[in-house]
Amino acid sequence: MLLNPHQWVSSHADYLYSFAITRINDEELAKDLVQETFLAALQKTGSFEGKSSERTWLTAILKNKIIDVYRKNSRGLKKADAGEIENREVDFFEEDGHWKAEHGPIEFGIEDKDHLVNKEFEHILQRCMQKLPVLWKAVFTMKHIDDEATETICTELKVTASNFWVIIHRAKLNLRACLQKNWI
Amino acid sequence: MSYLKKIIYNCKQATYLIEKKSVKSLSLREAFELRIHLFGCSFCRIFSKQSQVINSMVKALFNSVMQPNISLDDTFKKELQDRIEEELNK
Numbered sequence: 001m002l003l004n005p006h007q008w009v010s011s012h013a014d015y016l017y018s019f020a021i022t023r024i025n026d027e028e029l030a031k032d033l034v035q036e037t038f039l040a041a042l043q044k045t046g047s048f049e050g051k052s053s054e055r056t057w058l059t060a061i062l063k064n065k066i067i068d069v070y071r072k073n074s075r076g077l078k079k080a081d082a083g084e085i086e087n088r089e090v091d092f093f094e095e096d097g098h099w100k101a102e103h104g105p106i107e108f109g110i111e112d113k114d115h116l117v118n119k120e121f122e123h124i125l126q127r128c129m130q131k132l133p134v135l136w137k138a139v140f141t142m143k144h145i146d147d148e149a150t151e152t153i154c155t156e157l158k159v160t161a162s163n164f165w166v167i168i169h170r171a172k173l174n175l176r177a178c179l180q181k182n183w184i
Numbered sequence: 185m186s187y188l189k190k191i192i193y194n195c196k197q198a199t200y201l202i203e204k205k206s207v208k209s210l211s212l213r214e215a216f217e218l219r220i221h222l223f224g225c226s227f228c229r230i231f232s233k234q235s236q237v238i239n240s241m242v243k244a245l246f247n248s249v250m251q252p253n254i255s256l257d258d259t260f261k262k263e264l265q266d267r268i269e270e271e272l273n274k
Binding site: 021039096098143165176 | 190193194195196197199200203204206207208227228230231233234235237238239241242243245246254255256260261264265267268269271272
């Protein structure tokens with residue numbers, strides 16, 4: 001398979017743009033990343049081995065650029081995040097680890113595997129995702145949406161393995177609590 | 185508190201294990217402790233179901249947003265392709 005840069009924009013620009021915008025939520029930045037992706041790709045056409053499709057190859061380049069953004073955004077925020085983590089930790093559980101009465105999970109009516117997709121619920125889910133601290137959202141997205149290896153995430157975002165598990169746990173606790181608060 | 189009682193009370197640890205399980209397999213001990221906890225805790229059973237649903241919904245949501253309803257404007261695209269052609273002709 002060969003690369004055809006003359007068709008890149010018409011074939012892949014919208015796809016790459018939507019890939020970027022769902023992950024970083026900033027139109028201008030997403031546009032910049034698409035442009036940077038194409039320009040970077042032109043510089044390394046030699047590394048394309050034709051094993052994957054052109055789109056997969058371009059997406060991999062874009063992914064690295066998105067990770068750079070995550071890293072930049074979470075730098076300096078780590079301290080604030082740590083403070084936030086402390087604050088939120090005490091929230092959900094009693095000292096013995098039991099759910100606090102007001103935070104105990106209640107059914108949403110979406111627990112059935114074959115429930116119909118509800119637009120309003122999806123909308124709330126999206127908003128709740130945006131509310132997560134930057135670093136948590138990056139970890140969550142890389143793990144649960146892009147299926148990245150745990151080691152890759154830790155290396156790329158410079159978090160320790162134990163911190164990774166803490167973030168995975170807290171991100172879900174907060175996301176779920178946000179849904180419960182806004183949906184029921 | 186006895187070992188078993190600790191497991192039964194500790195929803196914080198149980199939810200941690202539920203999340204860990206969604207990413208990698210648990211050790212035998214962890215799996216045992218989670219089973220014991222979930223057996224007696226309806227809150228964490230709900231949490232566990234919701235956690236899985238959230239994972240699959242988030243994934244579906246991100247992939248559905250990847251449909252053509254998000255697109256770049258034509259001017260931007262034209263300029264971008266021009267830029268690429270320029271690089272190619274260097």
